[in-house]
Amino acid sequence: MTTSDRPWMDESLNDRERAEKLVENMTLEQKIAQLHGGMTTIDIYAMTNEVHSEEDMEQLAAQINVERHVKPLAELGIPRFRITNGPVGVGMGDGNDAPHATALPMTIGVAASFDTELASKYGDIIGQETADAGQHVLEGPAVNLHRTVTAGRNFEYFSEDPYLSGAMGVAVATSIQNHDIIAMGKHYAVNDQEYERFRTNVELDEQTLRELYLLPFEMLVKDAQIAAMMSAYNRVRGTYATENRYLLNDVLRHDWGFEGYVQSDFWSTRSAAASLNAGLDHEMPDAKWLNEDNVKSALQDTSLEIELVDRALVRRFTQMFRFNHFTTEYNPVDIDGEKHGRIAREIGAQMAVLLKNDEKMLPLSKDAGSVLIVGQEKFAKYACQGGGGSSKVKPIYMVDPEPGMHDVIAELGGSAEVSSFIVDTDLANLDQATEAAARADVVVVMAGLIATEGADSASMLLPNEQNDMVAKLLEANANTVVVLKSSAPTVMPWLDDAATVLEVWNQGVEDGHVVADLLFGAVNPSGKVPTTYPRTEQDWLGHGHPERYPGTDEGEGYNTIRYSEGLEMGYRWFQANGVAPRFAFGHGLSYTDFELSDVVVDGSADGVKVSATLTNTGDVAGAEVIQVYLGIPSDGQPPKRLVGFQKVSVEPGASEKVELDIDASATHHPLGVWDVVAHDFVVPSGEFTVYVGTSSEDDRNVSAFTV
Known part of the structure; x- marks a missing residue:
């Protein structure tokens, strides 16, 4: 066909003009078909009530069988619009048949690097692999803040600090979009906890909202020219984020000049007319609300105007033209896992934070004698791929701890001998583990936390009694190094007895190599704490303040969380209240x-x-x-x-x-x-x-x- 038949394909027009031409030539039914994802509607609210753990979230993801796309309209040349999850790699893609991709270190580790060039490399891998998989959108970066240490998605958020989060988010988003992939900032806004996320209301004053929680989103809009935003599940000041005109229209567009489109988080849409009026542009993953019956009824009773339907489509189509999605053929190719794995190994080591090295035990000698890796299997037997839930990546390969350590010692020309002892999750064989530890020349205890979308952690302590395990192993051998593989900071009751602690986060694909590179000095750790480590579970802004977390029911049938601490969040709270942290924001040692x-x-x-x-x-x-x-x-x-x-x-x-x-x-x-x-x-x-x-x-x- 010629541009006279399809004037929106005239490349002499700018992206918005092309989008307007396209919408002008669509029937109402075609327009409505493009307002939503192509999945069959399910009762996600009932299903989500059953999520209480990482395993529950994995089972839910499998049940959903999400089709992450908008159906094509061949008669108009509109392609199947393919969407994949992030932000820690290419997650669940269109059709829920996600490609095997590079399981990257967690986003909290990117912030720990305090290095925007590293963040750019991280985003470059994500953008390239999203393009290789034939997708159009990567749902990330996520720039909510670590207001609570136990929040279930801290692993995919950056930091407690808005500027650090924004700077890293801008670098990641820019690199993603350099591959003609739409980056989507999420979750807008104040979705800083997973507890009751479908129902909770968040109340906070305007200064706190602007100076802390909106700031990284503002940076994404102004510095990265990000193409899309994802609205959050929760209510904000009593109104669902997907219906919040102040956030979606007044702030995002009028104050910041955002020209992209707003997609709902999956099943966060709660209405047809109210959402479109407020500034929501696209419902995912289905047509629970923006279907023909609802939209036509709203147009009929004038609770919705056709101009707002057109507006929503023009916004999304403009970005699709911007990134050449109408002319790019669907041609997925194999992801270069070997190349990206090498980069993941390089950047992963730059994220690690040397928390303690009092006796200069690190780096270990490559000829250290017998080295025993000990811990529970998620951390000491298998490569630690964090991030349960929708951001889970199917890894192309994984390097486990013991094989990775063997490789690095060989690369260094060392003679150290490595073995492992896996501790049962109920600590039934802990006595045998301590006996094995006592016989080793060096003990490397690997412990940690793998958090998940859909549920906040029950406490700030390591799960499965790992703190008891670490304490016993520290008693067994003075030459013990503690390696933490965590999704977020934790409380460490054994810390005074540990001379050496290295936080490596959830490393993903190159776990075994990265940890060994750091332990044996092939790489000098240079990361910094991106979120404050408290000394005890009582040392945080929510202790004694249930209205701050998990919130209180004020007679409305749902919890309201009040950010009554105002600007005193994260290290600002510790400093303002004279509370000494265990490890301060920005702390990190070196060799x-x-x-x-x-x-x-x-x-x-x-x-x-x-x-x-x-x-x-x-x-x-x-x-x-x-x-x-x-x-x-x-x-x-x-x-x-x-x-x-x-x-x-x-x-x-x-x-x-x-x-x-x-x-x-x-x-x-x-x-x-x-x-x-x-x-x-x-x-x-x-x-x-x-x-x-x-x-x-x-x-x-x-x-x-x-x-």
């Missing part, structure tokens, strides 16, 4: 030592310029993260906020000049506070305090400037 000197700060209402010299005073190469925090002179502000960071690699004995230019007009509003009257961020007058160091607790270089 070498660094010295920060010649710190110069120049601040004004226009921003902050920081220069410093970083010297590696040790004998191995390493990387350190320079972090800049500001104390804002405004009532209600916490002591510090992260406003800048830079990861710097330095050879032994060498020095590197570091310069950070923090622009006040940047999208994360580093000097600004939300002014409700001005309906904007404003820079307050007064004395700003600048902290330059290597963690949120580092007060060695403090200066001030006045606005």
Whole structure:
């Protein structure tokens, strides 16, 4: 056909003009058919009530048999629109026959790297594999915040800090979209817990909403030009996120200038007219609400106007034209698992955080004698692929702990001998494990947490009595290294007895190689804590405040969670309330030592310029993260906020000049506070305090400037 028959295929028109031409030529029935996914409607609400664990979520995913697409309209040249889940790799794709893909380390690890270049590489793998699988959309990155340590999806969110989350999210989204794949920011907004996520209402003030929870989404829109957003399940100020005109229209489009489209989270749509009126554009995965009967009835009774149906379609089609989806043939190819596995190994090691190394036990010698790996099978026998639920990836291959350690020792030319002892989940054979540990030259305890979508963790403690296991093994052998493979920070009651602790997160495909690379010094750890580790389960903002979590029923039949802590969340809460963390935000050690000197700060209402010299005073190469925090002179502000960071690699004995230019007009509003009257961020007058160091607790270089 020619462009006269299909004027929307005229490439001289811009993307929006083409989308408008297409919609002009559609019948009402064709329009409605494109408002929703192609799956047969099921009762997801009843099914989700049965989710209480990772295993439950896996079974639910299998039952759903999701068809993640919008059906094609061949007569108009509209392709089958294929959608795959993320954000930790290519998950459940169209037809629920997801390709085998690279199971990447968890997103929390990306944030722990404090390295936007690493985040770009991470996004590049995801974008390439999504394109290889013939998909059009990758549902990610996810930029909700770690408000609670136990939230079930912290593994696929970045951090408790909005700027760190936003910076990493922008890097990932940009790389994904470089492959002509639509990136979809999620879950918009304040879906910061899994508990009762289909029903819970979240109440919070406007300043807290803008300065913390919306900030990374704003960065995605303005810095990444992200093509799509996914609305959340929960209510926000009493209105479901999918029907929340203030969020979907006023903030997202009018305040931020978003030009993409909004898709519902799966089954988060609750209405036809109200959702489309509010700014929802696309229902997934089925037509529970945006079906012919509902839409035609709403048009008939004028609760919905046809212009809003057209608006929704124009928004999505514009992005499909932007990324050439109308002209790209469906031609899936094999994913290059070997190539991407090598990259995953490289980036995975840069995420690990050396929490403790008091006796310099790490790195281990390649000739360490007998090395015993011990722990429960999810962590010590098999490669730890985290992330239960819809983001689960079918791995092309996995490197388990013992084979991976054998490989690395051989690569290093070492003679250390490796064996494993797998502890029962009920600790029935713990005595035998401790006996084996006592005989080894070095013990590597592997423990951790694999969280899941659909359920928050029951506590901040390691599950299956692993804390008791770790404590006993520490008693058995003084030469014991604890390796944590976690989806989120945990409380460690045995920590005072452990000289050496390495957090590697859920590593995925290259687990065995990554952990061994770090333990034997092939890679020097350089990650930083992206979310504060509390000392005890009582040391967090929700303790004694059920209205903060899990919420209270205020006579409306559902829980309301109140973010009454305001801006005091994460490290800001610990600092504002004088609570000492176990490991502070931004903390992370190295196998070498660094010295920060010649710190110069120049601040004004226009921003902050920081220069410093970083010297590696040790004998191995390493990387350190320079972090800049500001104390804002405004009532209600916490002591510090992260406003800048830079990861710097330095050879032994060498020095590197570091310069950070923090622009006040940047999208994360580093000097600004939300002014409700001005309906904007404003820079307050007064004395700003600048902290330059290597963690949120580092007060060695403090200066001030006045606005």
